[in-house]
Amino acid sequence: MRKIITDSAANLFADQINGVPHQSVALSLTSGGQSFADIPAFDRAAFAAFSAGKAIKTACPSAEQYLAAYGQADEVFVFTISAATSGSYNAARLAQMMAQEVRPEQKIAVFDTKVAGPAQRMVAQEASALIQAGASFAEIVTQITAAIEHTRVFFALKALNNLANNGRVNKAAAKLAQALKINVIGWADEAGEVQPLAKARGEKGARKALLQLLAKHHFDGQHLVIDHADNLAGATALQAAVQAQYPACQVEIGTCNALCSFYAEQGGLMIGAKMES
Template sequence: MANVKIFTDSTSDIPRELTEELNISVVPLKVHIDGESYLDRVTLSPSEFYQKMGVVQELPTTSQPSPLDFAEAYREAIQEGATEIFSIHLSSALSGTYQSAMLAKAMIEEENPDVKIITFDSKTVTYAAGIIVVAVARAAKEGKSLEELVSLAEKVRRTEGLAALVDTLEYLQKGGRIGKAAALVGSLLNIKPIISLNDEGEVYPIDKARGKNKAVSRVFELLQEKVPAGPVSAAILHADRREQAEEWLERVKSIYDVKEGLIVEIGPIVGTHAGPGTIGCLVVPLEL
């Protein structure tokens, strides 16, 4: 019987208790702050990162794992008995991480012809990718085949709804994740941009609203347009906005039949590009 090992990268922002419970291996990206380099969520926690963001001299930068980083992680899994590897990563439109995993796959499959590796571009980021990983890891524990896991990953990616508010589009624009023209939206008086990811995995502003309260209401309207009422898994993603995230979780519970609801801290990598104060809601429909 095949022994499937699930991999992801640290931008999936999966809470540690879930990665441990489901035996998910996480390959970290790096964040560079004022001349110091840190491993995302390994040597720098989200809370430590947001503290540093308040006093940094320059905007932090980020870098992806190398193919050798992935190859080493895959080799370790194979030594521990893995015969199949499913490696799920953030959007290739936002980072070269997926490409690094692809190069590592080619290296390892040449070394180990009996091992099958599938790399999967989630076309999204933070826990919108993480919830795909978690669903796949749970299905793997139930003994689902690699083909069934790929089908499940595609389904979650296709049906999930994500909308987020950023305090400013400045960070996304400076990091090259969004164009200058789009960033101008956020500079208008009291206009709150609402962002998501398109089918190509690119960040884009899906709407805007004047004032915070209207913007929050619009976030939930957009989610309801994407995901109909019914049983769902939901997560509130936040960059140093825990209290607000708790309010959002209660709000999503008033709209949907939430079977599993999480509050997830956006980690240093995504936080570098989205900026402190970002908050979003993720909803995934569940079959009855």
């Protein structure tokens, strides 16, 4: 059996991806000895109550969680959030070594996607298509490694407080954005680090800035995925703007689960896209 594993930052919880068995491994958010697991049954109201007025930290899955997810599958393909922002990749790699000590013949590929959310999901979906096409383990590893280099996650955020408090962006930049009430537009760069790139007032300005960034970084115009943090209207408006500029583009809209909602904050958008080779 071949199996795909994602951590929960991919916002992907289906039992199958294009007919390929899939399992999500949960990251979690912690505060004052309490933990909120990033699982499919995400209750936004419960999460708001959990996080209100608290200092929240995020925690990656344990190696044991990954090891349990690998199970007895013959081939396993694992897609983690950027190693620059989480220990999830290292935990998955440790689980790989543990699994192969017991079953050396088990083939496990662990990918640092260098992204999160919709872009992470896009790479996992690409792997499922290769599996369904009958590609070999080695062929899938080669093609997915190349695909990761051309897959990016962009964001349009109304607040950077949680990113700043967890060391992902500069605190001064977060305070300035809050004071000026501006949207911050950025991406995860080639190393997987979160980088603010532009500022815009209002959602219309944010959409314009995002389209400019997509063009600047050579978006291929074929497929774009938007995950929103309680902002369907904003995601739908961005979908229309993208399709007006790229008429052939397939645009999907999804929702942020707990971890991505925490970092994107209320109203934030995360955008997965492929850049031209």
